[in-house]
Amino acid sequence: MARTVLKFGGTSVADLDRISHVADVVAARARDGGGLAVVVSAMSGETNKLVGYAQEAAGEGVTGAAFNDEYDVVVSSGEQVTSGLLALALRKRGLKARSWLGWQLALKTTNTHGSARITGFQGEGFAASVDAGEIAVIAGFQGVTDEARVATLGRGGSDTSAVAVAAALEAKSCDIYTDVDGVYTTDPRIVSKAQRIPAISYEEMLEMASLGAKVLQTRSVELAMNHRVPIRVLSSFHEPGSDMDNVGTLVCDEEHIVEKQVVSGIAYSRDEAKVTLFGVADTPGMASRIFSLLAAAKVNVDMIVQANARGPDRANMVFTCTDRDSRLAEEALHQAQAELGYEAIEVKTDVAKVSIIGVGMKSHTGVAETMFRALYEKGINIDVISTSEIKISILIEAAYTELAVRALHTAFDLDAD
């Protein structure tokens, strides 16, 4: 039997009116036949309220593992409420439906509470129930550890729940209903001529997600890629049953995409910091020592550049990380200044990263040249460059972010007519 997984995020189930609308959308989908599982988030605002409660109850002294397990108990209640309410709203429409909580499925996770990873799925009775025509309404964002405790998957984790359920059900599609009608070539708030992308490969979507396009949680895309689950990003604000107009964006294998663009999208992130170590001794093993120190301090390093400094045996070491991590990095490096023997440290946070992404780069030449020329023509100075097979990222002054994104959007022919 063909099975489909639908997922509705927090703004789609914000209140009882929106839940009622979602029930209409699901009811329209149910008329297509086949088994349906629906993954829901907490009503928007609810999660933040519960997070606030947990933080206030714990105070500042209870953190990390001593906080996260009970945080998960408190916060996961939000999705539990939505799943019960949507099941009732579906029954009101004459449909068979029931809620499933993480421990009932059971969606097994690691015990890294607060940001657990899915390790398995034991839902045998679950698939039978779906095939029998009972719509499964699943509390997203939550699973259960081997110790039979509730674990949550981190912010945006309901996307990952949905993909995991879709993989377990061998669903033909995982349809992520959200408050936008698809994935765009870039942020429409910055570029008014941004266009919806009809189809994008998993690899490109992964880069888009990790580089700041917040439509899907990165891990959900990884999981979908590993299990070859096609994802559709759709608008939950369309009229129910009007799916002819609600085509959204298909995230799938590259080989299923007919019209490949050289560059599919432009992503940007302002949560960046550039850390420079001046006058590092240019000796073997120095880079290794610096970055193992940063790893120990839990700093997630992104770009790395090493450049010659004034002296013959001294170099400048430059790396980027998030704004928050830069504070950890500065502290760790300060403490190790004597050991590392560098001359000075500088942290700049008024920087932004802009990236162009496209699987077409693999087979096209001149992409970097087009990018750099477009930026040069606008007088934008490039600070750091980093590349992968399907993306080129640059670090620039934060004030030029919008200008750079717009220039690149035009340069790669992404502007809508």
Add this chain to the structure above:
Amino acid sequence: MARTVLKFGGTSVADLDRISHVADVVAARARDGGGLAVVVSAMSGETNKLVGYAQEAAGEGVTGAAFNDEYDVVVSSGEQVTSGLLALALRKRGLKARSWLGWQLALKTTNTHGSARITGFQGEGFAASVDAGEIAVIAGFQGVTDEARVATLGRGGSDTSAVAVAAALEAKSCDIYTDVDGVYTTDPRIVSKAQRIPAISYEEMLEMASLGAKVLQTRSVELAMNHRVPIRVLSSFHEPGSDMDNVGTLVCDEEHIVEKQVVSGIAYSRDEAKVTLFGVADTPGMASRIFSLLAAAKVNVDMIVQANARGPDRANMVFTCTDRDSRLAEEALHQAQAELGYEAIEVKTDVAKVSIIGVGMKSHTGVAETMFRALYEKGINIDVISTSEIKISILIEAAYTELAVRALHTAFDLDAD
């Protein structure tokens, strides 16, 4: 190891300030040593909000079993939140603590969702955790069915959760912290001279609870009686550690009560209706037919009186039930008028039931006479009388309720000095 169960109701955990206060109370109790389990209700107002959500989502068409299972999923989230928050607040105070949900314990119940009964307790790892000094913070009001679904125990069910946990742990005491400082001889809002009862037997407490004194859920008292679990009713509004002043009321075996009163308390209920069937044929089997009809209509009949009517082969049948049930009764009896052949039906709802309760009645004579004389002296007319071994209930005009309760409180020497 000596184990104790504490229970805090909705007003005791109404907000984060109150939860913080409860954590202080529990911390003070923890200094006494021994294993501690704490059962909590939802933050007050939360349950009503969730019930409202569920009703709105379901609409009027989804009722009964089609409503109750998902209602349980939605509503039980309230206790889940409190259990996580209190565990965090205890950790903030340097104590070891963790939350336990109904399915984790596992507190097994029937699948009569919305008002499930406890059928068992499988908490093996649970007792070991309590004995190891980790305070168990238990989400009250909830259990799990054989089908692995969440079930709630009905309003006030957290009391029953607490007693069930106390029985399973063979706890030396189940301390119910509430917004009053014990069980009173009668409602202090009506009788200013009402006194706290130092000790009361299970049997008396059962009568008090079922007759309208809302301190404890009736089922929790039944369960405590069956398992010989001593209950203490205490105030949660006392300063932590001041338990010398916070003695409350002990609910225990009759044989452990030293100073036995003839009458321990006066209860009343205004949620009463008197239904009279005039001119019922006085033939064998008629009473049986009437009351099996009422049972089928789910009417919970309380008092029953049959009296001769005008004619020789006709009788009037009188019974009482709750206001709500009287509407079901009237409808069912109307539909069966032809079959039953009675002449007329009358439903009076401006009636109240007043009861005197005391195990001392078993060995004292003249109790009924004292009761009737006290009411006669105030000019109160008794409509229906019903007695058991340890209580006498009367039905009177509702307007006389306060007067009757005060007169009886004085007549049985219950007034405080």
